[in-house]
Amino acid sequence: xxxxEQLGALEVGVDQLIQAVVAPQAQSIPETPAATAAxxxxxxxTASEDTPAQAEPATHAAAETExxxxxxxxxxxxxxxxxxxxxLSIGRPTQNVITMTIGGKTVSLHPEQxxxxxxxxSNARASMTPEPAxxxxxxxxxxxxxxxxxxxxxxSNGDRLLIMRHTGHGWVPFTFSPDNVIQMYALLTQR
Numbered sequence: 234x235x236x237x238e239q240l241g242a243l244e245v246g247v248d249q250l251i252q253a254v255v256a257p258q259a260q261s262i263p264e265t266p267a268a269t270a271a272x273x274x275x276x277x278x279t280a281s282e283d284t285p286a287q288a289e290p291a292t293h294a295a296a297e298t299e300x301x302x303x304x305x306x307x308x309x310x311x312x313x314x315x316x317x318x319x320x321l322s323i324g325r326p327t328q329n330v331i332t333m334t335i336g337g338k339t340v341s342l343h344p345e346q347x348x349x350x351x352x353x354x355s356n357a358r359a360s361m362t363p364e365p366a367x368x369x370x371x372x373x374x375x376x377x378x379x380x381x382x383x384x385x386x387x388x389s390n391g392d393r394l395l396i397m398r399h400t401g402h403g404w405v406p407f408t409f410s411p412d413n414v415i416q417m418y419a420l421l422t423q424r
Contacts, residue, residue: 348403355402376401 319336326332331342342350358365382398391411396404409417 351402 320334322332322334324332324334326341329344331347333340333342376399378398378400384396384404386394386396388394388408393409393411393414394406395409396406398404
């Protein structure tokens, strides 16, 4: 897989992550249009300014609190309307830097940070449903690591933990039952 294909695959994955995070947030934003929120803010502020100095402090504080709440609602509606979704752009200005721009905010990620992002996304994906397809999807793009570094641990129940170092994913752990170890041996040694 070439660099552009890798970036495209990363962009698709991060776009899905953004949609998973932004969709629930967008649903919780009140449906107050920015055009109607502004008059409410100015009316609330005007009401609090028109309050005489000798008015009850509780009433004045309530008006200020209400004005602040309305202002926050207007700000949220103006900043993140439910109809607009943030866009994702991924760039690679140098070999060891990836830039990600989400909703107009750009972040530069260095190799360690990219590794951390991959690990966090992988851990999150492992708990999501549906699981990845059991068969290899047609047209699946990947980077293969030839002769990866390996580490093996034996568990008391006979299972084997095999950890392999992939150049893109880092250390990837797999646990095999004794039956799977025999099947894997057969697959790897058949001609």
